[in-house]
């Protein structure tokens with residue numbers, strides 16, 4: 001498999017073609033004819049109810065499960081026929097409850113795949129140090145600990161470090177943050193987004209939490225039973241225009257509020273220039289509109305200052321500017337979703353012609 005390094009993207013495209021799995025003894029397939037193209041460097045979230053076959057799809061990509069039919073291409077290479085052990089060294093895999101080996105130290109866990117593929121000792125040591133730092137764990141402190149001496153969130157970080165250690169172009173993550181409390185989960189999600197901005201791997205991330213999906217995904221594929229695709233689109237498009245009742249049920253209540261998590265204050269056109277009036281709360285320009293709403297609602301004067309990286313004041317948001325911005329944003333989402341639906345209906349018609 002060639003490593004792809006263009007425009008800072010280190011990930012490789014993944015294509016699933018008519019991928020199907022029927023387990024021995026089952027009459028119905030667990031995964032029934034799924035086809036999907038994932039762009040290099042994309043973070044794709046697969047979301048769907050329990051039993052919809054998400055984990056089975058993931059495990060077919062790294063051949064922990066052999067497909068009954070169909071094929072998988074990674075960077076245009078058909079990997080359905082190649083040696084699964086070799087393949088797995090090119091695909092990082094992080095799972096719920098971290099999957100760390102309990103009898104190995106943190107460093108030994110992270111070093112596993114680099115050692116297996118024959119890196120020399122110095123390179124492995126340097127890599128372990130780099131990975132620990134990357135996931136926010138002080139190497140000196142955590143190097144020799146065993147997994148049981150870490151918190152759940154720290155174990156997940158080590159799990160991610162281990163999955164990334166051999167610098168694979170593809171990273172598969174199966175509910176990696178499922179077992180930690182909501183606050184740790186949010187910080188691990190932020191951490192993953194930060195890492196991904198730097199690394200630009202192709203990531204397939206499985207969850208059954210739609211909020212997690214919209215927070216993380218460049219695109220989301222919503223699966224119904226037997227991994228049939230209910231909708232495959234950007235978080236914005238799915239929130240603005242769920243394809244059917246099944247997807248609406250998944251999106252849940254409060255789509256407009258969820259949308260606030262997807263926009264940063266710096267992207268607001270309507271931030272007023274600072275006018276010298278005293279403002280209590282302040283917000284980083286990286287804050288989400290949801291953070292901005294929280295700040296405005298809890299500020300006695302109903303206003304919050306937006307500050308730049310050095311603390312300089314860039315502008316002020318208040319309820320009126322937020323309302324206007326959110327209105328415009330939802331309107332733009334609706335138009336984009338309608339346009340998109342029209343385009344896909346047209347291409348289906350052309351395909352059928």
Ligand SMILES: Nc1ncnc2c1ncn2[C@@H]1O[C@H](COP(=O)(O)OP(=O)(O)OP(=O)(O)O)[C@@H](O)[C@H]1O
Nearest residue numbers: 023024030048049050051052053054055056057208
């Ligand atoms: N080894 C197996 N043998 C037989 N059936 C299996 C096997 N593994 C999974 N299945 C079945 O395949 C279906 C899909 O399972 P899978 O674990 O892929 O779902 P999932 O969407 O990941 O679910 P969850 O969110 O609960 O983890 C289920 O009905 C499950 O019972």
